[in-house]
Amino acid sequence: MKSKFISLILILIFLITFVIFFKGLKNSNIYTPDTNLKKEVPSFELKSFENDSIVISEKIFKDNDYYFMNIWASWCIPCKEEHEFLMKLKKDDSIELIGFNYKDNYKNASSFLKDLGNPYDIIVSDKDGTASIEWGAYGVPESFLVYQNKIIKRFIGPINNEDLLEIQKIIR
Amino acid sequence: MKFIHIFLIIATILNFNFLKADEIKTENKIAKNLRCLICQGQSVYDSDSEFAISLKLVIKNKIQEGLSEEQIYSFLKMKYGEWILYDPVFNRNTYFLWVLPILIFLAGGAIIIKRFYNKK
Amino acid sequence: MFISIFLIKSNQQPKKYRIFTLLFQQILIVGFFIFLIKTSSPFNYIFPTPNEGLGLNPILQDPALAIHPPILYLGYVGSSIIFSSALAAMVTSYVSKEWAKHIKQWVLASWVFLTLGILLGSIWAYYELGWGGFWFWDPVENVSLMPWFALTTLLHCILVLEKKKILTSWAMILSIATFALSMSGTFLVRSGILNSVHTFANDPERGLFILIFLFTLIFLSIFIFIFFHSEKEKLENNFFWLSKETSILVNNWFMMYFLSVVLIGTIYPIFLEVITANKISVGPPFYNKLILPFLIPFLIAMAIGPNLNWVKSDFKDKFYMTIFLIISFLLSAVIIKQFDINFLINTILVTSAFFLFFSTFREFFAKRFRNLSQNIAHFGFSLLILSILFNNIFSNEVVTNLKIGETFKTEKFTINFENIEQEDEKNFKAIIGKFNVQNLDGTLDILNPELRIYNQPNIITSEADIKTNLLTDKFMTMNYVQNQEYFNIRYQVKPFMIWIWISVILISFGGFLSFFKKRYEI
Incomplete structure (x- = not known):
């Protein structure tokens, strides 16, 4: 009687393990963080891209406006891919684009913008990448949609046409 | 007086060096306990990706700001979630993770002791 | 091939038992064969023929890497034979001392291969991955370690079984567990369910197949175990609390504990993610916290255990043991004090490791080489623990950014970055850094770490330069930093590195030696 009980439990445990492994297989093992966080915008003080003046985050992000914060670098290849969508987004007046120049140097970055066009209203430079960590970013490119001092959506990796349509839907 | 003065300066310098070495130690320790999120199964300390390099800098800055190890962990947990911590915190979710091995150990001990009692 | 060896070896065994073993083995082979055809289809060729292969990930282009999976695999195959013969022995109720004697060789063989496979894997990690470590508690490493624990336990347990029909x-x-763990290893590695350095190629469909196959086998073996296995062992079940049997039981107990720590640590995140959708990481700190404290009684038990007699014993060598204990304590206290690391647990750990070291060392003489294989294996193990401990406690590392021509100074050494050179190789371009490191005692080391820029696929890897001698390894890597003039330099001094490899080789050599012995001696 006792041994039957134990074996029953054993079989049950293995069945549960089976189901869990089976389900686990379907999950991807690539880390995808929650993209709809309502987090406060972290404050930062960074040097402006064009000159050495200091830009304070509180002065950029005002209430009741949409902001699109985009981390980019001239050495990053996917950034070139998303650039055309950024240029399209620039045409929209109800959103302001903020460029976070990530671990870049001025010469390469400015020639990158000269070649492909400059979609940004403000560019700040994040020389050592620490400010991006404060935003919870993983790397380049990565973008955050900001409204009322909150991050309402984040995009990891280059944005595509669907993302662009989604943004345009939100800000309208 | 002068002698004491010099001594004090030397002491502060020595003390400073000591602190610095200590800081590097905690810095490395923290980096070793963090998962490099964009890598495959590497710690931030081991990785040389852009993400890991920046993160190491952030850790260094935070230490200099006077944050404790725990504070840095909770800061990063807030930013990136529990996935980044290699040392899982003891909470409702990880209750079994920590307790189960110990339970198994105790159960094993109990079985062995029981054998001897049965014999008698 | 393995089966034919098995046939030749087992021709003195009862016929019925042999047939059943083969039957189960055939089931396994057919299973894997279906797996191959269904998922990988070696009979289809790729169409359209791709112009250029993707190129092998460059860190995989290394001989140590190429041979470590096959050797591990040999260990796994061995475990499959143990598995089928255990099932067969149960069906034909041939679980006896004779069976134990016969299967022991297979246990030994797969154990030796598994040990060597793990060794080669970690050598590869050390030399190629360039992180300056040899064990990362990476899920896939854990997966190979788990069957090793189970096999080691089995090995000790079989020794008892061979003597008397207990356990x-x-x-x-x-x-069964050994084989199930090896199989689930295959599953966890290949299915890509885990996030690790090893998930180079994965494919959920294969994972599904292995999963179903694995669980069918587990259920099959549970059924056989329940219906055919009956315990008729009560007769001989009497041994004194202080005896070799008990010490082996204690060994089994601790081994199972370590196994469960590794098992739970590896699969718990999968469970949690499925049930609660939370992702957590279980890393080195977890394993260290749960394993290190338990290592102390384990090591001490390991030092005492082999000196005991079967059935009943008393502490014969009280005198020697106490002396060893005192010596090892003093020695470790001095060493730890010297290096100014005030960790209580370190002292105790090193003490118990030294204790084991001395007592196994003494056994060589006390037993006059009668039980050489076990001695060598145990001695190797003590050496392994000692070198791992020293390696962890005394390693010294520096990470810094240096431009060409700069120097970096610490209390113990000065690093000079002299120059860089460029070389063009067949499929990569190498940037070689020229460094010299001036040590405190005036000696000079020249280290030339490399950066390799591959074109197919376009990846930059860094190649560590390692200077090995008997006492320490000096390990340097150089890394490219985006858009900066400086390079990221990592320099590590790792004491007793080579002894870790040597001791593992000793351990497997010990296992290898016992092939030549007919009986386990007391």
Whole structure:
């Protein structure tokens, strides 16, 4: 009687393990963080891209406006891919684009913008990448949609046409 | 007086060096306990990706700001979630993770002791 | 091929038992064969023929890497034979001392291969991955370690079984567990369910197949275990609390504990993610916290255990043991004090490791080489623990950014970055850094770490330069930093590195030696 009980439990445990492994297989093992966080915008003080003046985050992000914060670098290849969508987004007046120049140097970055066009209203430079960590970013490119001092959506990796349509839907 | 003065300066310098070495130690320790999120199964300390390099800098800055190890962990947990911590915190979710091995150990001990009692 | 060896070896065994073993082995082979055809289709060729292969990930282009999976695999195959013969022995109720004697060789063989496979894997990690470590508690490493724990336990358990017919059901469970763990290893590695350095190629469909196959086998073996296995061992079940049997039981107990720590640590995140959708990481700190404290009694038990007699014993060598204990304590206290590391646990750990070291060393002489294989293996193990401990406690590392021509100074050494050179190789371009490191005692080391820029696929890897001698390894890597003039330099001094490899080789050599022995001696 006792041994039957134990074996029953054993079989049950293995069945549960089976189901869990089976389900686990379907999950991807690539880390995808929650993209709809309502987090406060972290404050930062960074040097402006064009000159050495200091830009304070509180002065950029005002209430009741949409902001699109985009981390980019001239050495990053996917950034070139998303650039055309950024240029399209620039045409929209109800959103302001903020460029976070990530671990870049001025010469390469400015020639990158000269070649492909400059979609940004403000560019700040994040020389050592620490400010991006404060935003919870993983790397380049990565973008955050900001409204009322909150991050309402984040995009990891280059944005595509669907993302662009989604943004345009939100800000309208 | 002068002698004491010099001594004090030397002491502060020595003390400073000591602190610095200590800081590097905690810095490395923290980096070793963090998962490099964009890598495959590497710690931030081991990785040389852009993400890991920046993160190491952030850790260094935070230490200099006077944050404790725990504070840095909770800061990063807030930013990136529990996935980044290699040392899982003891909470409702990880209750079994920590307790189960110990339970198994105790159960094993109990079985062995029981054998001897049965014999008698 | 393995089966034919098995046939030749087992021709003195009862016929019925042999047939059943083959039957189960055939089931396994057919299973894997279906797996191959269904998922990988070696019979289809790729169409359209791709112009250029993707190129092998450059860190995989290394001989140590190429041979470590096959050797591990040999260990796994060995475990499959143990598995099928255990099932067969249960069906034909041939679980006996003779069976134990016969299967012991297979246990030994797969154990030796598994040990060597793990060794080669970690050598590869050390030299190629360039992180300056040899064990990362990476899920896939854990997966190879788990069957090793189970096999080691089985090995010790079989020794008892060979002497007397006790612990039979335990031995059966272990044989099944070893194989199940190797199989789940294959599953976890290949299915890509885990996030690790090893997930180079994965494919959920294969994972599904292995998963179903694995669980069918587990259920099959549970059924056989329940219906065919009966415990008839009560007769001989009497041994004194202080005896070799008990020490082996204690060994089994701790081994199972370590196994469960590794097992739970590896699969818990999968469970949690499925049930609660939370992702957590279980890393080195977890394993260290749960394993290190338990290592102390384990090491001490390991030092005492082999000196005991079967059935009943008393502490004969009280005198020697106490002396060893005192010596090892003093020695470790001095060493730890010297290096100014005030960790209580370190002292105790090193003490117990030294204790084991001395007592196994003494055994060489006390037993006059009668039980050489076990001695060598145990001695190797003590050496392994000692070198791992020293390696962890005394390693010294520096990470810094240096431009060409700069120097970096610490209390113990000065690093000079002299120059860089460029070389063009067949499929990569190498940037070689020229460094010299001036040590405190005036000696000079020249280290030339490399950066390799591959074109197919376009990846930059860094190649560590390692200077090895008997006492320390000096390890340097150089890394490219985006858009900066400086390079990221990592310099590590790792004491007793080579002894870790040597001791593992000793351990497997010990296992290898016992092939030549007919009986386990007291």
